[in-house]
Amino acid sequence: MTLDRDLIVRTALRLLDDVGLEKLSLRRLAKELDVHATALYWHFASKQELLDAMGRAMVQQVVAEGPLPRTWQEWLAHLARAQRQAVRSHRDGALLMMTARPTAEHQVEYLDQLVGRLLEAGFTAESAAAAFIAVSNFAIGAAFAEQQGRDLGEEALDDLILRSGEHPGVSGIVAAAQDLDATFERGLAWLLAGMRAELG
Template identity: 40%
Template sequence: MGRRRNNGRFAMPLDRSVVLKAALEQLDEVGLDEFSTRKLAAALGVRVGALYWHYPSKQALLDAVAEHIAADAAAAPLPDGDWAERLAAIARAHRDAMLARRDGARVIACMSAPGPMAHAFFERLVGVLREAGLDAEGAASAGDVLTSYVNGFTVEEQARGLRRQSEAHRERLFGFGVSVVIAGLRPLVEG
């Protein structure tokens, strides 16, 4: 696609990365409920159809946003500790990546087509559990349980007003929940 006009001047060519960056900015500004491809197109100085050249639907664009969030979680370094410490670090990285974006947890929860980074994040989690001794099915199930807890907690944190509580209190609540999940997995891993 060529250059788009922006206030009478030519601007940077529209491509997937430009659309994704603008979508992330709009999400942070207005949240998921007010997120709109029409508003996004207007902000970019193009018609809505130009967005669909790069992302075939609003859901595909939101999946790309989710993939961006998952990439941040997958890139977080892991400590050298035991499986439980590494699992807790993955849970914190997952939560932090979602909290970095307004309604990030809802975007992740509504993802329809996980991409390579979402798969990489989950495979990293499953890998820690496999190294700890769980078989493939057990590790995948345990990974689902942990990510479900993290997603659910973070949805509540972002959407239900937990943000009004102190950060230290939210951290304690989150850490307690992760420790409960890990305690539940311990007999399976170490048994």
């Protein structure tokens, strides 16, 4: 078996699913690959560099899937859905994305086209960048909340449901938590509507 960056990243993502980000170490990864830990440093200068590569690999395929969107709203919606899907595809995926440095090397062409479409629609360079960041933060933040909620387990959810009977204002939140996809889509629609309103 030839050790290369792609194999290391794929193995690291599989290990992430098994043990979680906190327990993911270069020593554990080296053992999984049946190599000495120092062999990994021929390919990655540090654990942070490996985490960066894992974050890129996690979203690269999903973002590239399907035909490119047409309108600026479709671009931003596609970005949000792809990022959420990618993050949810791995255990602690949101934590990984928050830890990985946002180099976005895999997305350069995609992001250039996205920003170009925003500029054509009337966004300034500054507001186009802010729109990208806002949508990314929303998608990754939503996925993080979903993963954290899933980790709490059914017992915590059952307790919240019981308490919602004592506090009617909470019952709507509990109901929204039962359909995460619909709640995500509504939040995304509100975000895009705010951008449309600002454009006039």
